[in-house]
Amino acid sequence: MNSTHAPILPGSTIGMVGGGQLGRMFAMAAAKLGYRVGVFCGSSDEPAADVASFTVCGPLEDHSAIEAFADRCDVITLEFENIPAETIAACGRHAPTYPDASVLATAQDRLLEKSTLHDAGLPVTPFMPVHNADEACKAGESFGWPIIVKTQRSGYDGKGQHRLENPEQAANVDWEGGGDWIAEAMIDFEREVSVVVARRVDGQCQTFPVFENDHQNHILDLTTLPANISTETETRAREIAIEATRCLDVVGLLCVEMFVQKRNGEQRIYINEVAPRPHNSGHVTIEGCHTSQFEQHVRAICGLPLGDTDLVAPAAGMINLLGDLWGEDGTQPDWPAALSVDGVSLHLYGKHAARVGRKMGHMSAVGESLDDVTARLRKARKLLQR
Numbered sequence: 186m187n188s189t190h191a192p193i194l195p196g197s198t199i200g201m202v203g204g205g206q207l208g209r210m211f212a213m214a215a216a217k218l219g220y221r222v223g224v225f226c227g228s229s230d231e232p233a234a235d236v237a238s239f240t241v242c243g244p245l246e247d248h249s250a251i252e253a254f255a256d257r258c259d260v261i262t263l264e265f266e267n268i269p270a271e272t273i274a275a276c277g278r279h280a281p282t283y284p285d286a287s288v289l290a291t292a293q294d295r296l297l298e299k300s301t302l303h304d305a306g307l308p309v310t311p312f313m314p315v316h317n318a319d320e321a322c323k324a325g326e327s328f329g330w331p332i333i334v335k336t337q338r339s340g341y342d343g344k345g346q347h348r349l350e351n352p353e354q355a356a357n358v359d360w361e362g363g364g365d366w367i368a369e370a371m372i373d374f375e376r377e378v379s380v381v382v383a384r385r386v387d388g389q390c391q392t393f394p395v396f397e398n399d400h401q402n403h404i405l406d407l408t409t410l411p412a413n414i415s416t417e418t419e420t421r422a423r424e425i426a427i428e429a430t431r432c433l434d435v436v437g438l439l440c441v442e443m444f445v446q447k448r449n450g451e452q453r454i455y456i457n458e459v460a461p462r463p464h465n466s467g468h469v470t471i472e473g474c475h476t477s478q479f480e481q482h483v484r485a486i487c488g489l490p491l492g493d494t495d496l497v498a499p500a501a502g503m504i505n506l507l508g509d510l511w512g513e514d515g516t517q518p519d520w521p522a523a524l525s526v527d528g529v530s531l532h533l534y535g536k537h538a539a540r541v542g543r544k545m546g547h548m549s550a551v552g553e554s555l556d557d558v559t560a561r562l563r564k565a566r567k568l569l570q571r
Contacts, residue, residue, distance in 0.1 A: 190387045192488035193260050193281075195219030198238070199483070200258030200280065202245075202272070204231030206534035206544065207264035207463045210471070212236045214479035220487075225254045232535040233264075245272045255279035262437055262486050264462055266292040267339060283386070283436040283486045284461045291433055292461050295337045296367045302456055305432040307425060309456045310444065311370040321355040324368035334358065337365040346403075372455055374444035378412045379466045380426035381440045381478050383485040390430060391481070391491040392423040393474060396466045398442075404542060407562070408466045409555050410473055410501040414445055418452040429459060438482045440464035465505070465544070470494070472530050472549045473501025498551040502558040506546040510569050511539035518569035526565040528552065 193199075195218050201208045204226025212222040213236055221238040224231075234240040239257070243250030245268055252275055255261060261282040263273075270286040277285065284292075291297050299312045311328055314337075315321045325332050334355075336345035348371075349355050360366065377398045384390045397412035398405055412419065426441040433439065442457040467478035476484075476492025484491050510518045524531060533546035548565055552558040 190385075190488055194487075197221070197259040197487070198223055198257060199486070200225065200255060200261035200276070201233060201237075201264060202261065202268060202276065203264035204228075204233040204240070205264055206232050206536075208233030209236055209534060210468075210477075210532075211262075211264065211463065211479045211482055214477060215483045218480065218483055220483065223254060223257055225251065230537060235535050245269055248272070248275050251275045252279065255282075260486055262482065266461055281386075281486075285434075285436075288433055288435055288461050292459065293338055295335055295458070296365070298459060299367065299369075302429060302432065302459070305428065307429055307432065307456060308454055310372055313368055315366045315368045317360050318352070318355040318358065321349060321358070321366075321368055322352045325349065325352065325355070328368070328370035331371050333369045333371060334366050335369065337367050372444045372446055374455075375447045375452070376413065376445050377442065377457075378414065378422060378445055379408075379440055379442045379464060380422050381438055381464055381467045381470070381481075382426045382430045382435075383438055383478075383481040383491050384430045384435055385485050385488055385491065386436050387488070388431070389491060390427050391494060392426055393467065393470055393478065393481075393494045394496060395419050395422050396469060398466050402542070404505070404507070404544075405465045406505055407559065408469045408503045409559060410469055410496060411555075413555075415452055418445060418454065422454055425454060425456065429456065433459070433461070435461050437461065437486050438463055438467075438478060440467060466503075468532070468547050469501050469503035469549055471532070473497065473503075473551055496551075499553050500555045500558045501549065501551045502555070502562050503547050503549040504562040504566055505544055506533075506548065506566065506569070507541070508539035508543040508545050509541050510545070510566075512571070515539065516571065519571050520569070522568035523548065523565040526561050526568065529561055529565045 198221045209232040223239045224233045224237040241254035255276045258280045261276045273286040276282040331350045381393045395412040399407040430439045440460045444455045446453045471477045
């Protein structure tokens with residue numbers, strides 16, 4: 186590292202824009218390394234506020250509050266990408282801020298994101314902009330039905346998107362209410378995977394192993410390591426993720442979600458989406474890898490040496506805990522029963538209101554085989570249900 190990229194050392198203050206569970210776990214990892222973490226969020230009862238050194242509350246559009254927060258920080262990062270560019274620019278006037286506003290502008294617009302990656306020669310799912318049913322039908326004719334249409338901006342965990350089987354379904358979409366849209370080809374994928382990459386300001390990169398992801402109702406349910414893919418596909422997936430990180434000029438973390446398709450005995454990879462932040466699938470690294478994604482995020486933005494990302498055991502897994510596990514009257518799940526399963530670690534996010542589909546926490550485990558790890562996690566979650 187040269188003198189223009191001097192590291193930001195432990196004892197310094199890191200600012201985190203966003204008070205959710207990603208900010209919470211980041212703050213806990215940073216504290217372990219000796220950093221203070223200040224959080225900017227909407228209210229003092231958000232998950233990250235519980236573990237922060239200090240909290241500044243206000244809307245993201247309140248530049249006076251943002252600048253008062255940023256003035257107390259040595260470096261600033263964020264836990265979600267849908268932050269106004271003006272807010273990030275305001276932070277950047279007081280401290281180095283990663284990722285910067287240009288990265289957010291790309292990540293906030295699915296069409297711009299896909300176009301940027303495609304223009305860089307990276308394999309993305311076939312796509313085109315659409316604005317109405319007629320254009321969606323043209324996409325269906327071009328890609329073959331069914332297709333997926335998504336709002337160009339916002340939306341996650343299945344929100345803001347529709348699977349269209351035919352022209353009749355295209356006619357039923359509220360095209361005016363969703364703003365601009367993008368249509369994508371449906372990939373007959375064998376499995377879904379993701380790669381988290383850390384990148385420092387000097388360009389040094391490090392990837393985690395490829396995670397395999399299983400979704401239920403468009404929400405991540407289970408992540409396992411190692412992914413059930415060939416060595417060649419693993420290597421290529423990591424190379425693609427690094428290329429995407431450099432293409433977008435991300436400093437910090439980038440998660441690249443991918444589809445793996447099997448054709449003629451060979452596995453092909455297509456980028457689905459990217460997220461310039463820690464990712465739900467990366468929670469498996471807390472117990473599963475020598476360095477967690479959150480510690481790696483700290484190391485990347487502070488210019489420290491990137492950590493060892495190898496697995497600590499032959500297999501690791503993470504299973505999400507949604508608000509569905511809570512009773513309608515707010516009854517807590519049976520935590521003692523779940524923790525009676527050997528080797529299962531529990532992470533709760535400190536959210537006060539459990540709602541159906543809301544991510545409230547996760548459990549993880551490591552072991553000698555994926556079958557063993559998955560069985561223990563599923564057993565532990567089942568025991569939560571009273």
